[in-house]
Amino acid sequence: MVGLSYAAVPLYRLYCQATGLGGTAGTGGDPERIERMEPVRDRLIRVTFNADTHASIQWNFKPQQSEIYVVPGETALAFYKAKNPTDKPIIGISTYNVVPFEAGQYFNKIQCFCFEEQRLNPQEEVDMPVFFYIDPEFAEDPKMAKVDLITLSYTFFEAKEGQKLPLPGYQ
């Protein structure tokens, strides 16, 4: 799982370079979908939050709520918090994981703090929001019928110039 998280960061960078999308271009269809979707009130889902930091980064990083109850089709907000307790600025970059992984396809992040470098100055502490929704189609997928717990995990790595992340199966 660590290997997969490692790979996701440079993959996203390559994706951005190839397509020119810096993560700021919204896909045309999504805002319409969000505006039109209706909450599925009879499928309450518990979303729990994990926070990890790779050994290389000295940030203190944690979720501000351990769980939140949401329903598919309704946007939701949650917060993490990060602090740089050192006396040097540190640049971090994060990736995320969703379990069960089959539920991941329905987990849509509208905006968050991931995949782009974030710089914290010495002693700085910031709120890090995640704005997301679970697609209403989740409620129609028979494979998801017994899923009422989804766990979102973020992991921060230190971003260094020229750092080579060990990618499994590459180079």
Added chain:
Amino acid sequence: MSTAMNFSNKSFTPRPPDKGAFPLDHFGECSAFKERFMECLRQSGYESAACRQSAMAYLECRMDRQLMANEPLEKLGFKDLINEKSEEKPKKS
């Protein structure tokens, strides 16, 4: 929109967020709104639906301070709250 670089069919592939990353709120300009939201969550047993008003207020705070691209609130899933709000004049501070 998946890349051709999936090296495993059955693994989870993280996707970038639709609207990219939130700029960091380095000066805590919206911390008060966040606190109100978190307090609402604590009081409601962490039920997201009960705190959507506070969530919307937080995002409006970000938009007002260029900490988030401006987006009509309906497109962020708050169309039902907008209809309620149109009765009163919202005070943005």
